[in-house]
Amino acid sequence: MAPRNADLTCDISQTFPIPLEAHFSCRAGEVLAVVGPSGGGKTTLLRMIAGLTFPQQGQIRYGDAVWFDEQQSISLTPQQRHIGYLPQHFGLFPHLSALDNVISGLDHIPKALRKQRALDWLDRVNLHGFPNRLPAQLSGGQRQRVALARALAREPAILLLDEPFSAVDKETRERLYIELAHLKQQLSIPIVMVTHDIHEALLLADKMILISQGKMLQHGEPFEVISHPNDEAVARQMGLRNIFDGQVVEQDTERNMTTFTLGHELIVSDSAPKLTIGQNIRWVIPNQGIRFNTISSGRLCKSINKLEVLIESVLVMGESSRVMASVIDVGSIINADLPTHLVRKLALEAGVKTTIALKSDQIHILNP
Amino acid sequence: MDWQALWLSVKLSCFTVILLIPLAIFVGRELAYCQFKGKSWLEALIMVPLVLPPTVIGYYLLVGLGDQSIIGQWVEQLAGQQLVFHFSGLVIASIIVNIPFAVQPIQRAFETVPIDIRDAAACCGMSRVRIFFRVELPMIWPGVLTAVVLCFSHVLGEFGVVLMLGGNIAGETRTISIAIYDSVQAFDFDSAGMMSLVLLVFAVSALALTTSMSRRLGGHHGASQR
DSSP: OOOSSOOEEEEEEEOSSSOEEEEEEEOTTOEEEEEOOTTSSHHHHHHHHHTSSOOSEEEEEETTEEEEETTTTEEOOHHHHTOEEEOTTTTOOTTSOHHHHHHTTOTTSOHHHHHHHHHHHHHHTTOTTOTTOOGGGSOHHHHHHHHHHHHHHTOOSSEEEESTTTTSOHHHHHHHHHHHHHHHHHOOSOEEEEESOHHHHHHHOSEEEEEETTEEEEEEOHHHHHHSOSSHHHHHHTTOOOEEEEEEEEEETTTTEEEEEETTEEEEESOOOSOOTTOEEEEEOOGGGEEEEETTTTOOOOSSOEEEEEEEEEEEETTEEEEEEEETTTOOEEEEEEEHHHHHHTTOOTTOEEEEEEOGGGOEEOOO | OOHHHHHHHHHHHHHHHHHHHHHHHHHHHHHHHOOOTTHHHHHHHHHHHHHSOHHHHHHHHHHHHSTTSHHHHHHHHHHSSOSTTSHHHHHHHHHHHHHHHHHHHHHHHHHTSOHHHHHHHHHTTOOHHHIIIIIIHHHHHHHHHHHHHHHHHHHHHOOHHHHHHHOOOTTTTOOHHHHHHHHHHTTOHHHHHHHHHHHHHHHHHHHHHHHHHHHHHHHHHHGGGO
16 A cells, blocks of 8 residues: 555646646645646546546556656556545446445455445445445535545545536535535545635645646645636636736835836736836736726725726626626726625716725736 | 247357457447548548448459468468358358458447547546546447447348359358248248248347337436536
């Protein structure tokens, strides 16, 4: 069996059949989210870590153990790596009961212990009443928990989750988020979770890597990645829509401030990357950095970076509303998602002129 | 009713199924899961017996396995027995003619096993042999059953190839289809009708059983994958 509580290190690259390059590590007890659009190579990366497919070049290590090394011609099978793997559609064996599914992963322990351990794990995932049910007789959430019990009952070296919440309904998903968050505290193994949903990464992951078209665009803590995207490609992948042009007017490295233009308006950012006066830049502000104030309410924002805007449209989408506003005399369009009750309270509707404030600490200047 | 011919046909069907199905499972699995050069050609070759007239296949087998051929001479030296006009030759011919009927349903059945399940089985630590017996075989069972029934029924009704390669030797190569033909030639329509009815009832029963079991097994397993 593989040593427990070790770190996973992955440095791999390939050009065929799909290009893929990834260099990262995941520490024991840490959840690493692999985020990116469909077809970007996320699942391929997970299958490489599992040993289900092999990269052309590179190395995958678990602690001191080498799982894959193209130069030393080492490529351990999934069976040799001793992993827990939860595929996107759970991969339950349809002809076996929930209990037998969990027992199927326990060939490495004495036969007499298998049933009890499987029952214990079904209990731990709140499925103690369903050991004899076939997967077809279980709900999506229950199937997911059987698959999780099967993966964890093996006491794996690492846990690999491929879009673990994509095949269940919203209510089940919310409940499973909480269960996984609890489970994460109990497990001291690296957990790698593939997801296309940035909110899942923010909710559950300690670290994340962003992959698109086989390239690793950024690696870091989820909040850090979303608030400080490396470049425009990352910003767009993270769903940030408010990306604008600007020109540097002033920089105060002591106070860590940069002032630049948005049309004829001046914007201040609490960051001072190495720039020159007059340099053209691209900058971004996330949704949470935009504050709306109605003129009619009389509550003028104290912040700097106040802009007069005209509401172009308000699209109500249940509890959330998407507000599109143009900066008056500049023309730049700002998009913001606001709670619908706030939109109503502030009387935001198409044709209304109002003021917004951009939080200077949320404005991020993108690398060219 | 030629009971000897019926027994010979059943015996030929059993031998063909027992020898061909394991081979078809191996070939079907490789074709379903493996990518290799010349795969399309191999698949086309497997399908050839479906489109070639049985007499053409029979002719090539007669030439290829006859006492003038290398294989025929080698077998005769080894076993002291010719392949043509002998039961063993009929078995070989039946296997070759029935390859598409065995491989196709089994290959399709393997293709329906989701990759998630095969991946999960490997990650559960199961060996390849254990994955095959514990996961894949129970899931492809309807396909195997279809292949068994198709092959068995097809061998029972085989005429052209059997006649070309085995001739019409009572107790050795005269199958029920040839016995029906003989009866008609001899204007013994009662016997021909009885034997035809036996084949008809068997064919309908076998297909009904296959459809029913496939549906039952398919429904039993399929829902969990949705």
